[in-house]
Amino acid sequence: MTDPASFSRLSPSKGNRITQIRTILLDGAVDAAMDLSGVTLVGDYLVLGADAGHQLQVLQREPGLDRYRLHQKLALAKQDQEVDIEAICYGEGHLYVAGSHSRRRRRLKPELSVRKNRERLLVVDEQGARNRLYRVPFDSASGQLGSPEHIDLSKRLRKDPLLRPFCKLPGKENGVDIEGVAVCGTRLHLGFRGPVLRDNYVPVMSLFFDRPKDYMLNFVRLEGQGIRDLVALGGGFLILSGPVNDSPGPFCLWLWDGVDQIPGKDREVLPTRLLGEVSSPGGANAEGLALLATEPDSAEVLIVYDINNTGQAVRMRVNLAE
Numbered sequence: 001m002t003d004p005a006s007f008s009r010l011s012p013s014k015g016n017r018i019t020q021i022r023t024i025l026l027d028g029a030v031d032a033a034m035d036l037s038g039v040t041l042v043g044d045y046l047v048l049g050a051d052a053g054h055q056l057q058v059l060q061r062e063p064g065l066d067r068y069r070l071h072q073k074l075a076l077a078k079q080d081q082e083v084d085i086e087a088i089c090y091g092e093g094h095l096y097v098a099g100s101h102s103r104r105r106r107r108l109k110p111e112l113s114v115r116k117n118r119e120r121l122l123v124v125d126e127q128g129a130r131n132r133l134y135r136v137p138f139d140s141a142s143g144q145l146g147s148p149e150h151i152d153l154s155k156r157l158r159k160d161p162l163l164r165p166f167c168k169l170p171g172k173e174n175g176v177d178i179e180g181v182a183v184c185g186t187r188l189h190l191g192f193r194g195p196v197l198r199d200n201y202v203p204v205m206s207l208f209f210d211r212p213k214d215y216m217l218n219f220v221r222l223e224g225q226g227i228r229d230l231v232a233l234g235g236g237f238l239i240l241s242g243p244v245n246d247s248p249g250p251f252c253l254w255l256w257d258g259v260d261q262i263p264g265k266d267r268e269v270l271p272t273r274l275l276g277e278v279s280s281p282g283g284a285n286a287e288g289l290a291l292l293a294t295e296p297d298s299a300e301v302l303i304v305y306d307i308n309n310t311g312q313a314v315r316m317r318v319n320l321a322e
Contacts, residue, residue, distance in 0.1 A: 014119035017066030017081075017319035018253060022030055024302060024313040028070025031055045036304040036312065037179075038088040038229075039288035045071065046290075047095060049085030053077070054099060054129070056085070058143050068317065074136065074145045081129035087191075087229055087288070092140065095145075096209070097134040098181040098190060099119065101154055102171030124170055128152075133181075133190075135209050149187065151212055153178075153190075158252070162217065163203070168193040171243050177226070178205075179287075180239070184232035184258065185262045187269070191227030194244045200224045218260040225252065229289035233299065238318070240278070240289040240303065251278040251286035253301075253318060275318055278303060297321040 026046075030036075031053040038049035044061040048067045054077045076097065077083050080316030087098040098176035106120040131154040137146030157176055158167050171194055180191025190205040197203075200221045207215035220227075225241035228251065236258040242251045255273040258299050278286045284305040292300040292315065299318045 018276040018278060019313040019317045019318055019319075020179065020279060021300070022066060023322075024315055025067040026059060026070075026313055027067060028059065029075065030070060031057055035306050037287040037306065038066070038085045038300060039290045039304045039313070040088045040090050040095070041290045041292055041302065042090045042095075042138065043140045045140065046302075047084075047088050047090070049088050049097060049137075049287075051086055051100070051306075053085065054081055054083045056088075056095070056134075056145065056146065056181035056251075060143055061180065069217075070206075072141050072145060074148065075152075076132075076134060076148055077129045083132065084127070084130040086177075087180040087181040089181045089183050089231070090140075090187075091188075093137060093140075095134075095136040095138045095284050096176050096183065097136065097148075098183050099130045099132045099134075100171060100177050101131050101157060101177065101246070102177040102194075103167075103169065103175055105170040105173065113305060122166075128265050133209070133212075135189075151209065153212060156212055156215065156226060160217070163195070169195075175245075179313070180204075180230040181233045182225045182230050182237060184235070184237065189232075190236070191230045191239065193228060193242075196226050196244050197292075202226055204230075210285060218258075218283070219262050220256050221261055222252075222254060222272060223274070226289055228285075231289055231291045231301075233291065233294065238284060238299065239272070240248075242286060248283055249280050249285070251280060253278060256319065269285060275320070279314070281305065282307060283313075 035050040037051040046059045048057045056074045058072040058126035060071040084100045108117045132150040134150045136148040171177030177193040179193040201219040228242045229240040239254040251277040284307040288304040290302040
C-alpha cells in the first residue's frame with residue numbers, strides 16, 4: 001500500500017485540480033445521516049444511501065438553491081437489517097444500488113475486558129442483507145420510486161478464481177468490498193475498495209444486471225488505494241479513491257479511460273491520471289461521488305461525507321485539462 005505521506009505533493013499550491021465551490025444543504029429526516037455513502041443526481045432529485053441504513057432516500061432540489069429537501073424514502077430491507085448501501089447510480093429509467101458484499105470483524109470496546117475483546121477479534125460477521133445489488137425503477141420527472149428487485153453476487157464472487165480467497169476476509173482487511181457502481185455503455189461497473197492486489201491493481205467488475213454470470217474483471221491502479229466510488233465520464237470513469245482500511249485518508253480523484261490496465265506486450269496501457277486530493281473536513285471520510293455537470297475541460301461533482309453537519313455534501317469543480 002502507498003504511504004499516505006506520499007500524497008502530500010497534492011496540496012493546492014502544487015497543482016491540485018480540485019476546487020471546493022460550496023456546501024449543499026440536505027433538509028429533512030435523512031436516514032442514518034452520519035453514515036452517508038452513496039449518492040447520485042437525476043435531474044432535480046438527489047438520491048442518497050447510508051452504509052448503516054436500510055432505505056433509499058430521494059431529495060428534491062428547491063428552485064434556484066443548492067438545497068435539497070427530503071421527498072421520498074424506500075425501504076430496501078427490514079428495519080433491523082443493515083443493507084450497507086455503498087453506491088448508487090442511474091441509467092435507462094432505473095437506479096442501481098450496490099451493497100458492499102463484505103464481511104466485517106467486530107469492533108473492540110474499551111469498556112470490555114481484555115479477554116472479551118480478544119473474543120470479539122475472532123468473530124467475523126456475514127450479513128445476507130449486504131450481499132445485494134438492487135435495481136429500482138425511478139421516474140426522473142416526479143421523483144417517484146418503483147418496486148425494487150435485487151440479485152446476490154456473493155456466489156459469483158466466491159467462484160471467481162481471483163476473488164475467492166478474499167471473500168473470507170473482512171472488507172477493511174483487504175477483503176472483498178464493493179463501494180462503487182456506474183453505468184457506462186450497456187453495462188454496470190462495480191468498483192472495489194478491496195482487495196487491492198500486488199502492484200496496486202484494483203478490480204472493477206463489469207456485468208449486466210439480468211445476466212450477472214456474463215461478467216468481466218478489469219483492473220485499475222490507484223497507487224495503493226481502493227475505490228470509494230466512481231461515475232461514468234467521457235467513455236471512461238472519474239474515480240474517488242481512499243484507503244482500504246480505516247486510515248484517515250487521503251481521498252483522491254482520478255481519471256481512468258476504462259481500459260483494463262493489466263500489462264502485456266500486446267497492449268499499451270495508459271496510466272490513471274491523478275487529479276488531486278479531496279478535502280476531509282474534520283477528518284471525515286469521502287464516501288460518495290455524483291456528477292453534476294460537465295464541460296469540455298472540467299466537471300462539477302458532489303462528494304458526500306460520513307458526518308452530520310453543514311459540510312456533509314460538498315460541490316466541487318475538477319479541472320480535467322491535460
